[in-house]
Amino acid sequence: QVKTSLLDLTNSIGSILPALSRPANHSRIFYAVMFDAGSTGTRIHVYTFINSDSAGLPVLDNEMFHSIKPGLSAYADSPEMAGHTVRMLLKVAKKTVPRLEWKRTPVILRATAGLRLLSPDKAQALLQQVQHVFDESPFLVPDDSVSIMNGTNEGILAWISVNFLTGHLKAQTQTTVGILDLGGGSTQITFLPKLRVSCVFRSLSSCSYLGHGLMAARLATLGALGAEGTGESHINSYCCSYKRCIIHTTVSVSSPGYAGYKLCYQEVLKVVKGIIHQPYQLQDSNVFYAFSYYFDRAVDAGLIDGVQGGKLEVRDIKKRAKEVCNKMTKYPPISSFLCMDLTYITCLLKDGFGFKESTVLQLTKKVNNVESSWALGATLDHFHNLKIH
Numbered sequence: 001q002v003k004t005s006l007l008d009l010t011n012s013i014g015s016i017l018p019a020l021s022r023p024a025n026h027s028r029i030f031y032a033v034m035f036d037a038g039s040t041g042t043r044i045h046v047y048t049f050i051n052s053d054s055a056g057l058p059v060l061d062n063e064m065f066h067s068i069k070p071g072l073s074a075y076a077d078s079p080e081m082a083g084h085t086v087r088m089l090l091k092v093a094k095k096t097v098p099r100l101e102w103k104r105t106p107v108i109l110r111a112t113a114g115l116r117l118l119s120p121d122k123a124q125a126l127l128q129q130v131q132h133v134f135d136e137s138p139f140l141v142p143d144d145s146v147s148i149m150n151g152t153n154e155g156i157l158a159w160i161s162v163n164f165l166t167g168h169l170k171a172q173t174q175t176t177v178g179i180l181d182l183g184g185g186s187t188q189i190t191f192l193p194k195l196r197v198s199c200v201f202r203s204l205s206s207c208s209y210l211g212h213g214l215m216a217a218r219l220a221t222l223g224a225l226g227a228e229g230t231g232e233s234h235i236n237s238y239c240c241s242y243k244r245c246i247i248h249t250t251v252s253v254s255s256p257g258y259a260g261y262k263l264c265y266q267e268v269l270k271v272v273k274g275i276i277h278q279p280y281q282l283q284d285s286n287v288f289y290a291f292s293y294y295f296d297r298a299v300d301a302g303l304i305d306g307v308q309g310g311k312l313e314v315r316d317i318k319k320r321a322k323e324v325c326n327k328m329t330k331y332p333p334i335s336s337f338l339c340m341d342l343t344y345i346t347c348l349l350k351d352g353f354g355f356k357e358s359t360v361l362q363l364t365k366k367v368n369n370v371e372s373s374w375a376l377g378a379t380l381d382h383f384h385n386l387k388i389h
């Protein structure tokens with residue numbers, strides 16, 4: 001658990017503009033290109049900002065977003081393919097940023113759980129390929145433009161993104177919202193705990209759990225982590241909605257004749273228990289924005305609209321998990337893992353983070369047409385070091 005002074009953070013964000021030091025007559029518009037090298041895909045965010053007249057926050061005018069699957073870690077044994085992926089995505093940046101602005105527009109790539117879980121030499125080989133593609137590009141390549149980001153920073157930067165987008169970082173705003181990010185390889189929870197009377201300043205609480213993203217949790221639940229690449233393997237799981245659930249080309253999972261919420265919960269609890277500790281000071285007044293796989297699976301389960309998102313209580317997810325696992329729905333689940341995924345999400349929220357069944361989550365993909373992701377916070381961090389390191 002890492003704590004960061006929120007006062008430092010907001011003061012620093014407030015001074016982004018002076019740090020940019022642009023010529024007086026220069027256009028007020030500037031751009032930044034941030035790559036998210038995630039475990040399940042690589043994404044490009046091209047941000048267009050407008051300098052505000054005051055020394056306050058810049059205005060985010062637009063985001064161009066594009067993604068490619070699989071993630072860079074899928075090319076651990078052919079790193080030049082990782083370079084190819086980034087080169088393809090850079091075409092989006094060239095189309096979006098005016099040619100005259102290329103040489104002053106920074107390109108940055110931050111990798112998350114996929115590369116954290118690789119051996120250091122394989123991860124390094126992938127990053128070197130990306131660095132090579134950046135160096136050949138017409139964009140500005142800052143120092144430390146390509147690196148693996150640590151999990152707590154991932155959570156803090158996502159918190160900055162969502163609070164920036166929802167207007168909670170403005171000087172006069174007293175409240176903030178918490179964030180819940182469920183990636184493929186890791187999961188993050190970041191929020192501002194209740195003020196203790198004796199505290200001088202408020203501290204952010206950010207926890208990241210490597211190996212507890214949704215895809216990693218599937219493998220861990222099935223005890224299949226060690227089975228990868230060792231030849232075909234069959235596993236029985238109460239969480240498998242179909243007769244046969246394929247998890248990996250070499251690992252297939254069979255249902256023991258029936259799935260069921262209670263038995264499935266016991267399976268996923270083994271992954272959650274003992275590893276996730278409950279962050280203290282969680283309280284009812286904390287509003288949490290939940291995105292990435294929280295959002296995707298809620299859409300798959302028919303709980304929220306895929307464009308609008310929506311509010312859900314933890315008990316709504318639990319209820320739908322029961323319906324899917326106990327086959328109480330009219331429609332067969334579109335994914336053979338929907339029972340396991342919804343049960344894992346319920347277990348993570350309740351037994352992992354200590355949420356009540358009545359806790360309300362705001363399921364969100366985009367805020368004002370901008371992706372809910374750490375990438376925006378990382379871009380703001382680039383323009384002025386936010387002292388989160």
Ligand SMILES: O=c1ccn([C@@H]2O[C@H](COP(=O)(O)OP(=O)(O)O)[C@@H](O)[C@H]2O)c(=O)[nH]1
Nearest residue numbers: 038039040112113183184185186292293373
């Ligand atoms: O800008 C983004 C970045 C990620 N995601 C979602 O985040 C999840 C996967 O996260 P990732 O592969 O980055 O996992 P990590 O490496 O962080 O564990 C998927 O549902 C993506 O669709 C998204 O919707 N928008």
